[in-house]
Amino acid sequence: MGKSLFDKVWDVHTVRTLPGGETQLIVGLHLIHEVTSPQAFGMLRDLGLRVMMPERTFATVDHIIPTDNRKRPFQDNLAEGMVKALKDACQEFGITFFDVDSGRQGIVHIIGPELGLTQPGITVACGDSHTSTHGAFGAIAMGIGTTQVRDVLATQCLALARLKVRRIEVSGKLGPGVYAKDIILHVIRRLGVFGGTGYAYEYAGPAIEALSMEERMTLCNMSIEGGARVGYVNPDEKTFEYMKGRPYAPQGDAWTKALAYWKSIASDADARYDDVVRIDAAEIAPTVTWGINPGQAISVKERIPTVDQAPNAAERSLVEEALSYMQLSGGHPIEGTPINVAFIGSCTNGRLSDFREVARYLKGSKVSSSVRALAVPGSMDVAKAAEAEGIDQIFRDAGFEWREPGCSMCLAMNPDKLIGNELCASSSNRNFKGRQGSPTGRTILMSPVMVAAAAVRGAVADAREVFSIRR
C-alpha cells in the first residue's frame, strides 16, 4: 500500500524516535512574529542557548500593528515594546526580520507563500495556530506554543506525536458565488470543531484541485478550527507555477531538483488513510456562522437552529449559550440580520484574489450608511498589487476604509476593534466570544464577497442575489 504526503514528509523529516515514543521532527521553515516569540528568546537566554540554524527562521510583525498610522514609535507603548523586543532578538541571533519599512511585511501566513519561503514537501512551524495555511503547498505546517518556538530556535526540531490522516474528498464543482471559505465552513460544520483532533486533513478531489493556490490557503488556514492541527493539499502544476520566480524559490539546477522532490512527495494513488470523508461540492452554499464557534454554521438560506433541535444536553447548552450571546432567535432566517461592521482581511481572506473578487462585484455599489467597513490587505505586497490595479479605489468609492497591512480586526490586538455588542460580518476565521476586541462583540464569519454583500445591504445577505452572481 502507498503512502500519503503526510507520511512521506513526516518520515524524511524524522531525526529519531524519542524515549517517550514521540518523533523528533526537523522543521524546515520557522516563522515568528511579535506576540508569541519574544518570550522564547528570553527562554533561550536563560538556558544559555543559541539559535541552531538562524537562516531557517524568518520574522515579521502582524498582530499588533496599527493599520491607520504606522509611524514609529507606535502610539501604543506595549505594541512598540513588543516590536522592539522582536527586532532586537532578531539582530542578536542573526534572524532575517521583515520590518514595517522592508516592503515585505505582512501577516506571517501571507508573506511566507508570497516570498517563496513556503514550499512543497517541507515542514513549517510558527507560534500561531493558522500555520496550517502553508499546507496549501503540500507542506506539513502546524501551529506551536512559545516553549516549542524555543525548541525550534535551539534545535530546529519539535517533539511531536504522529498524527492520523483523514482524506476529505470534495467531488463535483462549486456553484456560482461559493468559495473555498464556504467549503471549509461546511467541513467544520459537518465534522465538528473537535472532529479533527489527532488528525491531519488531506483535502482532495476535483473541487479542491480546481481551487487556485490562494483559495487552497483559505481552505487549509481554517483546518485548526475543525480541530486539525495540520491541513494540506497535494502539490500539482498550479503549485509549481505559483512557486516560479518567487524571491526565495529555488532557481536553475536547484529548481529542477526541487521539482523532482515536490512531485515525489504527493500522496500515492493507493495511499493508506485512517479515515475518508466524501462531500459533494453541489451541497455547499454560501455559508455563514450564527454562533460562537466556527462549527455553528448554516447556509445563508437556512434558519438559525433552535435549542430543541440539538441532539443532546451538551449541544443544547451550547446552542443556548450561542443564541444568547449572539442575541439571535432560533428558528428565524439568518438572512436579514442587521450588521454594524464589515471586515475584509486576515490570514484567511486577506490576499490579492480576495480583494480582486470583491472589487469585481463591489464596483458601483455603496456600503450601507449604518455600516463601518474595513478592508485590510494581508501584506505590503498585496496592498501594492491591489493599489496598482485600482482595487483600493473601488473599495474607497464604495465606502470601505482601505487600511495598511496586518491582522487587524481578526483578533483586534491593534486599535481595530468592535465597540460594545456590535455585530461584524467578517472574512476572518474565529467567531469566539470577544474575539474582535469587545468582550460583548459579535462575529458572523463568511466569505469576502458575502461580507461585501452584507456591507451593501446593511444586513446578512445572499451575495448571489445582491451582486447577481451567475458566473
Next chain:
Amino acid sequence: MALAKIERVVGRGVHVAGEDIDTDRIIPARFLKCVTFDGLGEHLFKDVRFREDGSKTGHPLDDPRFAGASILVVDRNFGCGSSREHAPQSIAKRGFKAIVAESFAEIFFGNSIALGIPCVSLARADLDQLAKRVESRPDTVLTVDLVEGVVRAGDDLGWPLGIKPGASEALQKGLWDPIGQLLEAKDQIRSVAASLPYMRA
C-alpha cells in the same frame, strides 16, 4: 536540566463549565501584549469573570468556596482555537497544577504538557460526577494519579483517566520539557538536514 517527576497532583478543584472553551476566552488577546508571561494569572478568564463596568459576574474562579483550588475541572474540547501558550501559562500562574476535562484541543494539550501541567480526560459521565462533587463539596481533596491512572475525589470516588501514554510517561519521568532530549541529537539533526533536498546543513 533536572525537571520534577510529576506522578500525582493533589488538591481541591474548581469546575468551570462550558463546551469548546477557546483560548481567547481563557486569556483575551489584549493581555497578550507582553514580552514575558509574568502576571498573566490575574487575567485568566477575565471577560467571563467581569462585566464591562468591572463588576463580577459570579464566575467559579471568584467564588470563595473554591479559593486555593489547584485542579481545574472543565468540559469538552478545552483550549481550542489560538495556539497562544499564554493560555496554559495563565492557568499555571493562577496556581493550577492539573486540568481534568472530557477532552482537550491538541495544541493546548501539547503546550500544557511542556509546562508540566497534566491534562487528563474522563468519560463524560465520570466527569459530570466529578464536577457535581466539586460543586457540592468544594473541600473534597482530588488526586490526579498518573501512576495508577485514576482521578480520585475524596476517599470514596474514583474514575479511570485517559492521557496519551507518551505524555504520561514524560511527566512521570521528569522529561516533560523536551529541550534536553532534542539537544542530545545535534549531530543527527545536522545529518538529516543535509539529507533533505531543500536544506543545506
